[in-house]
Amino acid sequence: MIRSRLLLLATSACALALTACSGGGGNASAPAGDTVSVGVLQSLTGTMAISEITVKNAEMLAIEEINAAGGVMGKQINALVEDGASDPSTFAQKASKLIESDGVSTVFGGWTSASRKAMLPVFERTKNLLWYPVQFEGNECSPNIMYSGAQPNQQALPALEWAVAQGHKSFFLVGSDYVYPRTANLILKKHIEKGGMQVLGEAYVPLGGTDFSGVIAKIAQAKPAMIINTLNGDSNVAFFKQLQAAGINTKTMPVMSFSIGEQEAQAMGAGLVEGSYAAWNYFQSLPSDANSKFIAAYKAKFGKDAAITDPMVHGYLDVYAWKAAVEKAKSFDPQAVRKAAASLGGFDTPMGKVSFAANQSLVQKAYIGKLKADGQFEIIADSGKDIAPEPYDALAFPGKTCKL
Amino acid sequence: MDALFLNQLFNGASLASLYLLAALGLALSFGLMRVINMAHGEMLMLGGYLAWMTLLVVPGALGIILAIPVAFVGAAAMGGLIQSTLIRRLSARPLDTLLATWGVSLILQQGARDLFGAVGVEVRAPEWLTGSFVVFGVTLPSARLFIILIAALVLGGLALLLLKTRIGLLVRAVNQDRMMASASGIDVKRVDFTIFCLGSGVAGLAGVMLALLGPVTPNVGQSYIIPAFLVVVMGGLGSIVGTTASAIILGLFAALAQIFVDVSVAQMLLLVFVILFIQVRPQGVIAVKTRQLDA
């Protein structure tokens, strides 16, 4: 009896181990049969799930559209979705599972810099290719990653230039305590000081934090002309609410945010943030046929109330860029694909014509939006020209260049 | 005096009020039953969501006043459910209670995520709560004044209840000597249950107060629960006065520390402060005298 129980326990443990770990090897460059596997790796659970699921949806939409139109080089795309669980080490683990066990040709995914940093060694080791869709702090340049989200010089700096052109001369920097806000603010500080203007204060609150009493007391004392806000997610609601309660009027002390998109605005009750500014490379309100088509397709599939954001569009265009690059290279080999992607030239996307630069980041425009009561942004300024991506800010990090 | 200092003094008072509302229930039931409900933070969350729903039904100024009893009753009911189905069964195992109620906390958080979505909902405070007063150059947001007022009322009400009513008498008796109280015919289990419901209800109130300051999210309780635990650790067993004093000390400490360091470091200092404090007074700010050795 004892033995049989133990045996049962042991066999079930083994069975669980085997089912959890099963999966054959594969050859990335020559997918077998009529399908090609790609990985979609976003957080489906944990703190980041709310944002990352929308990017996963956009990536899946693109994959379905491509499959419906005949696939890539005659092959249907087989998307393998994995959960990064908002945890960097899980991202690394799942990336290596997708590449080494499932044999995917490429992976779309990641949101936080932490997740990208954790996956980077996996992609470099396996010589695979990751398509990363979110704005980030730059300072990274890997041959195995295609960076479609904005570099600091494509979002933060254009926003600063615009603010300066509006006559704002002193700033207070507020952010969630993680890498992007701290590094973006470091770059901004250098540029603000170089321009002879003032940084009156800088404050960070732990991710998800909701107590801003101390920060707001400091802002009230400093009286900046503008607040530059890199807070993440729900912290924004608490911040704006407490700002209002403390009698600080965002009309006289405007707020420029880098992490408030349509989704956040919709959730925040736009009345609270109405009239504040945001900088992105895409707004849902961008007028173009390609954009309306994308929005309609997304809403048809994921609900008419869905908000469309910048990272979603980057996730969507990544899939199309991969398809175009595969077809140009006539190969699924990640090395050939990345070279082809960087020399694709302009391709059409919901955010207009964009292209990948030689450093594998996206050449794109920047827009400044003003939040309206309905949770949409009114585009009030744009960078005019396409901005070439600069992973290393020349002023903050002199002498650093991208070596691929 | 420096305006920032005065401002933080006031913010410290409002933080202390939140800590107090969050910690009172924990401290009361810890004094009685020696157990900590790790799902107590979710009572805050529940209070917040109940306030939000109340305001959906009854918008406007009346809504927030109505939300207070609704949140209290809702959270008290949930607390009662947890106490009678789970905690009572584990009464002799305080550490296991900690773990089992953490499981409850996980389920409640995920439940809220599925019901209300992962993005926070916003409780729109009425006009008279969104303004502020300026006194001696210090801005006093009315929402924070309101929170301090509610905390004071709850504290006063609780003191009256414990000192002047029969149920209060029973609670004090059980608090002093559980065995003797039981032997003299007091229905100890019922006292436990009542106090647990009451404490959960107060946490629900705290949730309404939090909703005035920030969004209600599935994990809104988590950001205040750990300081509330520290308040309990520092307060001393089963003493309302001790809990209040320790909430005030920690609230002021956290707010004043933020003048010099950022929020993250202030959090670390708070813990260091509590550990140093128990070096001096391991029994807490105020301890109820008892003859029991294994208190």
Add this chain to the structure above:
Amino acid sequence: MPDLSRLDPLKPFLPWLLLALGLVAPFALSAYDLNLLARFMAMGILALGLVLIWGHGGILSLGQGVFFGLGGYAIALHMKLADLPSGEIPDFMVWSGRDSLPFWWTPFSSPAFTIAAILIVPTLVGALFSWAVFHRRVGGTYFALITQALALAFSTLIISRQDVTGGFNGLTDFYSVFGFGLASPGTGSGLYWVTLAVLCVAFVALRWLLASRFGILLRAARDGENRVRFLGYSPTPFKVVAFAIAAMLAGVGGALFTLHAGVVSPALIGVVPSIEMVVWVAIGGRYSLAGAIVGALLVNLARDAVSSAFPELWLYLMGALFIFVVTLLPRGLAGLVKRKAA
């Protein structure tokens, strides 16, 4: 209460079975699966420490992530420095605005210092911290709450000192350890054998310790701290030593985990991961060393299998499992086996 003569209900069978599985695994599993197994085994080392303090010492720590992190960061500092071209500083320091290495990083370039740090730092921190609390006779629930605050404070502190810790991103992008390239398959399986060996050594040592006079007194202090005092022993040193040993095991587990995972980050050491570590042991069986290892393996395998397919389900499942095991099955799976056997 556990029967003293049979500390481990599964004593005769399970450890040998686990060892056999551990020995066969490298020949049966792919490199990816082996790596996964090795990570979980590293977590198992931490779980052993929890059996010592929680099962046998009655000390519930909701902050083991802190010590896991100390070990993990120690080896990560070394690997960061090892791959660094001379005269340069790690990339994250550059983008956080630093231009020189902090002084306390420098000694980690020595492998010997690093190994010593992995063993000593968590042990010392664990000893000091637990002494500060226990010597004032604060324990039980209070201690659990304080350890949870410690986990929160430690992870927030690491995040906020991005310029010297790598912040929220943690530390990653390692290429070699003690001269072995991490990308080569030989290193992967070599590290697996190291992990297995450490796990076995820790298992045997703890089993010896639990059967010794120390173990008896630890259990006595758990069951009646004042009675132990009246018998003329001070329970504090026993509890502090036990906690320090558990901290050391957590640190070693953290260092090995970091080697296998290739990343150490605050996400692994905060409040939630720390309490999950207790879940492994609760499910496996808090009194049983072998049970704890099984618990760590099973919970992590299940998470891996469930969370991708049914992301929402995972949290419900874990919450329910926790309530169920703690309420109805306080001895965990190991207790289940014993009860049937009895």
